[in-house]
Amino acid sequence: MFKMTHLSKAFRTEIVETFALRDFSIDVKEGEFVAVTGPSGSGKTTFLNIAGLLETPTGGRYELDGQDVSHLSDRARSRIRNEKIGFIFQAFNLIPDLNVFDNVDVPLRYRGLKASERKLRITDALERVGLSARMKHYPAELSGGQQQRVAIARALAGRPRLLLADEPTGNLDTQMARAVMELIEDVHRDGATIVMVTHDPELAARTQRNVHIVDGQVVDIDAAEPRFTAVAGG
Amino acid sequence: MEIQPILKSLRRQKTAALLIAFEIALACAIICNTLFVISERMDRMHIDSGVAESELVRIRSSTLDDAAERSVRTAEDLAALQTVAGVVEVAAVQQVPFGNSSWNSGLSVERGAPPVTGATNYFDSGNLVSTLGLRLTAGRDFRPDEYIEFDALFRADVEVVGSAIITQALADKLWPDEPALGKFFYTDQDPIRVIGIVDTLIRPSFRAVADAPMSVIYPVRNTPGLQYLMRVRPPADLDAVLKQAETALREVHSGRLISRAETFESMREHFFRGDRVMAMLLSGVIVALLVVTALGIVGLASFWVQGRRRQIGIRRALGATRGSILRYFQLENFLIVTAGVVTGMFAAYGVNAWLMQHYELSRLPMYYLPIGAIGLWVLGQLSVLSPALRAMRVPPALATKA
Ligand SMILES: Nc1ncnc2c1ncn2[C@@H]1O[C@H](COP(=O)(O)OP(=O)(O)OP(=O)(O)O)[C@@H](O)[C@H]1O
Ligand SMILES: [Mg+2]
Numbered sequence: 001m002f003k004m005t006h007l008s009k010a011f012r013t014e015i016v017e018t019f020a021l022r023d024f025s026i027d028v029k030e031g032e033f034v035a036v037t038g039p040s041g042s043g044k045t046t047f048l049n050i051a052g053l054l055e056t057p058t059g060g061r062y063e064l065d066g067q068d069v070s071h072l073s074d075r076a077r078s079r080i081r082n083e084k085i086g087f088i089f090q091a092f093n094l095i096p097d098l099n100v101f102d103n104v105d106v107p108l109r110y111r112g113l114k115a116s117e118r119k120l121r122i123t124d125a126l127e128r129v130g131l132s133a134r135m136k137h138y139p140a141e142l143s144g145g146q147q148q149r150v151a152i153a154r155a156l157a158g159r160p161r162l163l164l165a166d167e168p169t170g171n172l173d174t175q176m177a178r179a180v181m182e183l184i185e186d187v188h189r190d191g192a193t194i195v196m197v198t199h200d201p202e203l204a205a206r207t208q209r210n211v212h213i214v215d216g217q218v219v220d221i222d223a224a225e226p227r228f229t230a231v232a233g234g
Numbered sequence: 235m236e237i238q239p240i241l242k243s244l245r246r247q248k249t250a251a252l253l254i255a256f257e258i259a260l261a262c263a264i265i266c267n268t269l270f271v272i273s274e275r276m277d278r279m280h281i282d283s284g285v286a287e288s289e290l291v292r293i294r295s296s297t298l299d300d301a302a303e304r305s306v307r308t309a310e311d312l313a314a315l316q317t318v319a320g321v322v323e324v325a326a327v328q329q330v331p332f333g334n335s336s337w338n339s340g341l342s343v344e345r346g347a348p349p350v351t352g353a354t355n356y357f358d359s360g361n362l363v364s365t366l367g368l369r370l371t372a373g374r375d376f377r378p379d380e381y382i383e384f385d386a387l388f389r390a391d392v393e394v395v396g397s398a399i400i401t402q403a404l405a406d407k408l409w410p411d412e413p414a415l416g417k418f419f420y421t422d423q424d425p426i427r428v429i430g431i432v433d434t435l436i437r438p439s440f441r442a443v444a445d446a447p448m449s450v451i452y453p454v455r456n457t458p459g460l461q462y463l464m465r466v467r468p469p470a471d472l473d474a475v476l477k478q479a480e481t482a483l484r485e486v487h488s489g490r491l492i493s494r495a496e497t498f499e500s501m502r503e504h505f506f507r508g509d510r511v512m513a514m515l516l517s518g519v520i521v522a523l524l525v526v527t528a529l530g531i532v533g534l535a536s537f538w539v540q541g542r543r544r545q546i547g548i549r550r551a552l553g554a555t556r557g558s559i560l561r562y563f564q565l566e567n568f569l570i571v572t573a574g575v576v577t578g579m580f581a582a583y584g585v586n587a588w589l590m591q592h593y594e595l596s597r598l599p600m601y602y603l604p605i606g607a608i609g610l611w612v613l614g615q616l617s618v619l620s621p622a623l624r625a626m627r628v629p630p631a632l633a634t635k636a
Contacts, residue, residue, distance in 0.1 A: 045634050054551055054630040075555050082553020093548045093633055097243035109236065110553040166634055
């Protein structure tokens with residue numbers, strides 16, 4: 001699905017230069033469910049941002065679907081985000097001014113789908129996350145778990161091939177977390193590739209592959225190949 | 235990007251949006267009317283007086299009470315003025331354009347009928363049409379035998395004024411559908427024949443431009459309060475001509491008071507001073523309103539962009555291009571301004587109706603509305619540009635920041 005080779009990401013301020021990622025290499029196969037763990041500040045979110053084309057790497061190579069995407073235009077990157085990638089965030093990130101229906105509609109509008117097609121996808125997605133009855137509600141009127149399910153519906157409606165989730169259950173209690181995790185597993189069963197950052201070892205254990213990031217570098221625990229090959233060969 | 239989601243989101247920010255829309259409506263109403271008032275003042279200031287202003291000067295001298303003496307003195311004065319270097323023609327008349335004081339009467343087209351219109355009366359002591367540089371478009375100038383003495387008008391036994399030259403505007407007013415030449419009009423009992431038509435000649439003073447060119451010239455010599463007109467051959471130093479004219483008049487009679495030695499250019503300038511000041515003041519009002527409105531838009535848009543940075547990041551993450559973020563804020567501004575402009579158009583007519591009632595303003599022409607609307611749309615877009623560009627630059631990674 002995507003492949004990072006000797007990737008680095010540096011954040012420059014006037015005084016210091018911090019490397020969020022250093023010599024970072026990983027190969028995520030189509031249909032994989034990868035759990036990413038690591039201490040705070042290790043670079044997990046940075047990794048997801050680059051994978052999701054929200055940020056560009058400072059060095060190295062990033063290929064998505066075999067295409068080098070590190071130097072694409074904003075328009076092309078936006079389009080890829082919109083069509084191939086779905087995001088789920090720890091803070092849910094719904095748009096507070098829009099109701100549930102319109103929130104799910106946002107990425108579909110950017111894709112330029114017809115109104116009838118959008119409506120179909122929105123109702124489908126909301127049904128799947130069990131929120132059909134809440135379409136007219138605003139985010140502030142929903143519980144955290146419900147908001148996260150709306151966010152999942154928003155990602156689902158776009159039918160992404162790659163779903164990136166940054167601590168999707170971090171703000172939820174155990175019961176809601178389980179429900180959200182089950183939904184994500186559902187999406188995975190439908191064929192999507194999933195990369196999920198989590199602090200919860202229990203959730204991580206439910207995935208096929210665990211990637212541990214320490215200090216901006218990957219420690220690929222469950223990779224089929226020996227770690228050495230994964231780093232050098234990609 | 236489509237309008238619907240923007241409207242939905244605006245509904246959640248009603249107060250601020252309505253406030254800006256209201257500000258724009260107010261600006262629209264005031265600016266449309268102010269522009270209209272300015273343009274009316276401009277029309278006044280640019281009115282064609284009908285006279286050859288750049289080649290004309292006037293000078294006034296104390297006149298004599300006795301009619302016979304007055305007529306002798308006038309003849310002597312005119313002869314003296316004629317000798318001033320550069321002077322081509324001279325004439326005497328009791329009132330001049332931009333001169334403020336004027337003799338008026340009501341005109342009707344049938345004896346005893348109520349007047350159709352009022353008009354001002356220029357009394358030509360001879361050679362007035364040609365000295366003023368009026369353009370005769372029909373008929374002819376007065377013949378020498380048509381002139382009568384002003385004094386004779388009050389002697390019961392004698393002549394009456396039988397002929398007159400009128401302006402085209404007056405002709406159209408008196409006889410809208412027929413040629414005026416040869417027709418008769420009345421100021422009293424006796425018919426007066428139109429023997430010539432000049433394209434225009436404005437009243438000494440006027441308010442509405444349409445009312446300005448309602449003038450009649452009568453062949454009546456030696457009215458009281460005569461003033462002298464001198465037409466010079468360009469290029470000539472008009473101030474020098476006035477000086478020499480003064481000297482020439484004092485040579486005729488040294489003890490006289492000489493006043494109002496002026497060029498027509500300075501008379502026009504003086505006459506329209508109030509209009510000019512008003513136009514400048516009102517322009518200042520418009521600029522101030524535009525600045526305040528622009529600042530309001532910039533302020534609110536900046537506030538919204540700041541408050542929606544996260545939302546912008548989320549939209550970017552979900553596939554919005556930079557362009558679509560820019561367009562979002564532009565379109566949002568356009569919608570708010572449109573709401574304001576539509577309200578403002580009605581308000582403009584309201585303000586106009588009020589002004590018509592309380593001041594002498596005419597009905598606001600329709601085309602001021604699109605002009606005002608386009609102006610405010612442009613202002614809105616320019617004002618929102620910088621905040622919208624800031625919004626456009628919000629990085630998509632902001633969505634993942636905790
Ligand atoms: N925009 C930025 N400017 C400067 N430094 C940044 C920026 N974003 C991230 N960093 C730094 O990069 C490093 C990795 O950050 P990142 O957010 O990827 O960590 P993380 O693993 O997601 O941590 P957490 O578990 O707390 O979310 C940190 O040291 C962080 O301070
Ligand atoms: Mg993080």
